[in-house]
Amino acid sequence: MEADPVGVLTGIHFLDGDQACCEGALAAGCRFAAGYPITPSTEVVERFAQRVPQVGGIFVQMEDELASSMALAGAVWAGAKAFTVTSGPGFSLMMEYVGYAAMTETPCVIVNVQRGGPSTGLPTLPAQADMMQARWGSHGDYQIIALSPNSPQECFDLTVDAFNFAEQYRVPVFVMMDECVGHMTEKVVIPSPSEIEIVPRRFTRLPHDKYLPFRAGVDGVPEMVRAGDGYGIHVTGLTHDERGYPSTSAETQRQLVDRLMNKIRQHTDEIVRYEENAVEDADVVVIAYGITARVAMHAVQMARERGVAAGLLRPIVVWPFPEKRIRELAARTRAFVVPEINYGQIVNEVERVVAGRAPVQLIPGAGGAVHHPEDILEAIISHASAEVAK
Amino acid sequence: MSAVELQFGGFGGQGVILAGMVIGRGLVLYEGYNVSLTQSFGPEARGGACGVQLVVSRDPIFYPYVSCPQILVTLSQEAYRKFSPQMRNEDGSILLIEQDLVRPEKIPSSVRVAAVPAMRFAEDLGRKMVLNMVVVGFFAAATGFIKPESAQRAIAESVPEGTQALNLAAFQKGYDYGIQHLPRVCA
Numbered sequence: 376m377e378a379d380p381v382g383v384l385t386g387i388h389f390l391d392g393d394q395a396c397c398e399g400a401l402a403a404g405c406r407f408a409a410g411y412p413i414t415p416s417t418e419v420v421e422r423f424a425q426r427v428p429q430v431g432g433i434f435v436q437m438e439d440e441l442a443s444s445m446a447l448a449g450a451v452w453a454g455a456k457a458f459t460v461t462s463g464p465g466f467s468l469m470m471e472y473v474g475y476a477a478m479t480e481t482p483c484v485i486v487n488v489q490r491g492g493p494s495t496g497l498p499t500l501p502a503q504a505d506m507m508q509a510r511w512g513s514h515g516d517y518q519i520i521a522l523s524p525n526s527p528q529e530c531f532d533l534t535v536d537a538f539n540f541a542e543q544y545r546v547p548v549f550v551m552m553d554e555c556v557g558h559m560t561e562k563v564v565i566p567s568p569s570e571i572e573i574v575p576r577r578f579t580r581l582p583h584d585k586y587l588p589f590r591a592g593v594d595g596v597p598e599m600v601r602a603g604d605g606y607g608i609h610v611t612g613l614t615h616d617e618r619g620y621p622s623t624s625a626e627t628q629r630q631l632v633d634r635l636m637n638k639i640r641q642h643t644d645e646i647v648r649y650e651e652n653a654v655e656d657a658d659v660v661v662i663a664y665g666i667t668a669r670v671a672m673h674a675v676q677m678a679r680e681r682g683v684a685a686g687l688l689r690p691i692v693v694w695p696f697p698e699k700r701i702r703e704l705a706a707r708t709r710a711f712v713v714p715e716i717n718y719g720q721i722v723n724e725v726e727r728v729v730a731g732r733a734p735v736q737l738i739p740g741a742g743g744a745v746h747h748p749e750d751i752l753e754a755i756i757s758h759a760s761a762e763v764a765k
Numbered sequence: 766m767s768a769v770e771l772q773f774g775g776f777g778g779q780g781v782i783l784a785g786m787v788i789g790r791g792l793v794l795y796e797g798y799n800v801s802l803t804q805s806f807g808p809e810a811r812g813g814a815c816g817v818q819l820v821v822s823r824d825p826i827f828y829p830y831v832s833c834p835q836i837l838v839t840l841s842q843e844a845y846r847k848f849s850p851q852m853r854n855e856d857g858s859i860l861l862i863e864q865d866l867v868r869p870e871k872i873p874s875s876v877r878v879a880a881v882p883a884m885r886f887a888e889d890l891g892r893k894m895v896l897n898m899v900v901v902g903f904f905a906a907a908t909g910f911i912k913p914e915s916a917q918r919a920i921a922e923s924v925p926e927g928t929q930a931l932n933l934a935a936f937q938k939g940y941d942y943g944i945q946h947l948p949r950v951c952a
Contacts, residue, residue, distance in 0.1 A: 389790040389800070559829055560786065560802035562793045666829075673828035748828055 378402050378535075378571035382430050390563045392530040392556040393418035396486055397426065398563070399534025400458050402571055405484070406432030407457040409446035411439050411465060414498040415554040416488035419460040440465035444472035447483040452610060454576070454601040456538055458484035463492045466505055466512075473547055474513030475612045477635060480589070480597065482541035482576070484534070486550040488557040489716075491742030501554035502742030503665055504717035509549045510694050516632050518639035520646060521549040521694040523664040527561045533691070539574040540646065544638055545596050551693065553716065555666040555745060583607070589631075590617040595638030639695060648691040649700060653679065657686030658709045659758045662701070662725055664690045666745055667714050674751035683759045693721065698728040705729040710758035714751050716740035734758065768822040769910075772834035772851070774844025775863075777806055777815045780897030781840060783923065785817030787901055791911050791919035792821055801829035814843055821910075835859070836908055838900060839867050840883070852876055859908055863900070879907045879947060886938045895935035898924075902936040906943025913940055 382401035390398070397419045400408070406427070410420040424434040433450075437443040443459045450457040461469060466487045476483055489505050491497030509521045520540045522533040530552060537548040579586050579598035588608045591597045600606040609619035614628045622628075639646065652672060654660055659678075663671035668689040678685035688704070690697050705711075710733055713722040722737040729735050736754055740746055771788070775781040782804050792798040799822050806815040818831035833853040838861040839845040845867045852858055854873035862869060864880040872878055883899040898920060905916050917933060924932045 387794055389786075389793045389802075555803070555829070558804065560789060560800075561826075561829075562799060669827045669829065676827070745830070 376573045376575050378568040378573050379404055380568040382406075383568045383571060384565050385567045386565055388563045388565065389560060390527050391418065391558055391560045392524065392527040392552055393488065393558065394422050395527040395530040395563045396460070396524075396534045396550065396552065396557075397422040398565060399531040400484065400538065401426060401430055402531070402565065402568075403456065403535045403538035404573055404575075405456045405458050405538060406430070407447075407450035407455040408433075408459060409435045409437050409443040409450070409457070410460050411437055411443050413440075413462045413465050415490055415557050416460045416462045416465075416486065416552075418557070419486060419488070440468035441471065444469040444485065445475075447472070448475065448479065448481050448610075451481050451483055452602045456482075456542070456576070458486060458538075460486040460488070462488050462490045462498075463502075463505055464495055466508065470508070470512040473519070474515055474517065476547040477513065477517035477519065478515075478612045479610050480545035480635075481547070481610075482545045482599075484537045484541055484548050484550060486534070486552060489551065489553040497743050499554065500743040501666065501745065502716045502740075503551075503553055503667065504720065504742060506551060506693060506715070506717065506720045509551055517635050519546050519549060519694060520544065520639065520692065521551050522691060523551045523693045524556055524691075525665050525668050525689065526556065527559060527563045529691075530556060531563055531565060535571060535573075539572070542574040542576055543596070544642065544646075545577075545599070546639065549694075551665065553665050559666075579606075587617040588619045589615060591634055591638070595634050595641065643695045644699070646692055646695055647697045647699070649697045650689045650691060652687040652689075653684075654686035654688055654704065656684055658684045659686070659712060659755045660704055660708045660710075661685065661687045661712045661714065661751065661755065662690070662721070663687065663714050664693055664721065667716060667740075670746050670748050671714055671751050674748040674755060677748060677752050678755045678759075681756070683756055685755045685759070690721075696721075696724045696728070698724070701725060701728045705732045708733050711735045712738065712751065712754045712758065714738035714740065714746050714754075716742055716745065768820050768824070768826060769836070770831040770834045770853075771819040771821065771836045771838075771910075772816065772831050772848050773818070773838045773840075774814070774816040774848045775840030776843065777813045779815070779840050780894060781815050782806070782817045784838075784897040784901050784904075785819055787898075787916060787919045787923050788904065788911055789819050790923060791915035795915035795918055796912065798823065799826050801826045803829055814841075814847065816844065816848070836910065837861070838904060839863070840896070840900065842867055845869065861900070861904060861907055863896075879903070879943070881939060881942055883939060886942070887935060890931065890935055890938065892931060895932055898932045898935035899939035902939025902941075903943045904939075905936075906940045907947060
């Protein structure tokens with residue numbers, strides 16, 4: 376389906392990542408946002424509040440992030456596409472809702488413009504330290520999708536994709552930006568509505584007496600209805616059967632959680648997305664995402680200029696993790712270098728997948744700044760020359 | 766062309782970031798460049814150090830930060846002290862300063878210096894706050910880095926409704942001053 380032209384600001388723009396993210400949401404058909412202002416994410420909803428009267432829709436400034444996230448449940452079940460936007464401290468408060476959205480299969484988008492933590496940390500400066508929280512932050516077993524844009528252009532593109540993933544799989548989808556990408560201003564090309572592919576809400580066509588709100592199709596995803604359309608629906612965070620009614624049976628729990636897990640796991644190949652640069656003949660592969668991938672690419676270019684065969688693999692979808700590709704590379708790569716602005720999060724996934732077949736070196740960052748390209752370069756060279764020395 | 770690094774510095778409230786935004790916007794939208802613009806400022810609304818940096822290239826830009834600017838524009842002594850030691854000491858490097866607010870000291874030998882009394886011009890126009898657009902005009906004349914038409918279009922699109930004429934007049938003042946005085950200023 377094509378995008379609704381009313382939300383699409385087609386043209387070439389000079390926008391920061393936050394503003395581009397907002398335009399992505401509008402282009403994707405999002406017509407509801409609830410938020411509580413927090414640096415460095417506020418500009419997203421600031422723009423949404425400014426734009427939404429022209430487009431048609433609602434912005435609510437809520438009393439806090441618990442309420443902002445919970446408001447999505449109401450908006451989505453009333454039929455709207457909806458998102459909220461926050462940064463670390465607010466993200467922590469949203470974790471209760473994340474589990475609720477996963478359990479109730481409420482399609483929604485949560486944008487986290489990451490800043491330094493823990494706690495209120497560094498409001499105006501970058502980090503990538505919420506990557507594991509996005510995956511594991513709420514209790515219980517569930518699956519989500521998370522994307523990591525590395526430019527304002529991708530803040531637009533991937534926010535559109537996030538809404539599409541949310542509708543396709545009925546999961547909360549995270550756009551894991553960082554302060555650098557959020558506040559960096561670059562060229563952003565917004566295509567025409569006909570060039571923007573939109574996944575519409577999967578509304579049922581079944582008659583009222585045949586519809587069960589949590590009976591899934593072959594892909595593991597149930598169809599939705601709008602509250603108020605006359606269907607009998609019950610939406611609860613309790614373990615529920617296909618009718619949506621609470622159940623305390625272990626078998627119902629198994630069937631439900633199996634499905635919540637498998638609807639993503641069985642479609643991992645369709646969801647996973649990454650970009651490779653000079654990986655084919657690389658001895659040392661750098662794995663980096665978000666702003667750090669751009670710094671890493673600079674380091675890879677410097678390494679190549681010095682005759683070192685380095686390459687970059689950039690997960691664009693971080694969750695689910697591109698493990699199949701990394702496993703392939705592990706069979707023929709001398710070492711992996713993983714810079715990230717945290718003390719080791721995605722590197723644990725790389726280590727798990729590489730499983731000892733090659734050294735994996737983390738280049739940590741405390742937050743507050745991006746890496747120096749020279750630090751990444753040094754690590755690349757150390758692994759390359761260790762091999763030469765053998 | 767390899768990437769060119771531009772750094773603008775001043776104190777909060779001078780419109781330094783808007784000046785950088787206007788130049789970035791003009792280069793991207795009307796001259797087809799890639800620009801990565803990043804900014805730094807403190808929590809204060811006014812006062813405090815404030816900077817905006819642009820990496821400009823025909824090629825894709827990976828690393829978006831400025832390490833040694835070829836073009837430095839400073840509107841405060843503090844910004845001058847902070848950024849001038851980072852300047853690239855090579856032919857073609859240009860330092861632009863606000864004549865009454867910055868006293869240059871220890872200028873690298875290859876760096877061409879040009880000064881503009883932007884504050885006084887802005888005062889003549891009746892609004893001190895258009896100092897930044899005088900500087901944009903002077904920048905266009907002194908560096909030739911952006912076509913005046915591109916900057917003018919970017920200004921008209923970037924400033925609040927109803928202030929376009931004033932801001933464009935400020936641009937013109939800085940631009941004309943640069944064109945008329947540069948041979949002498951840059952001696």
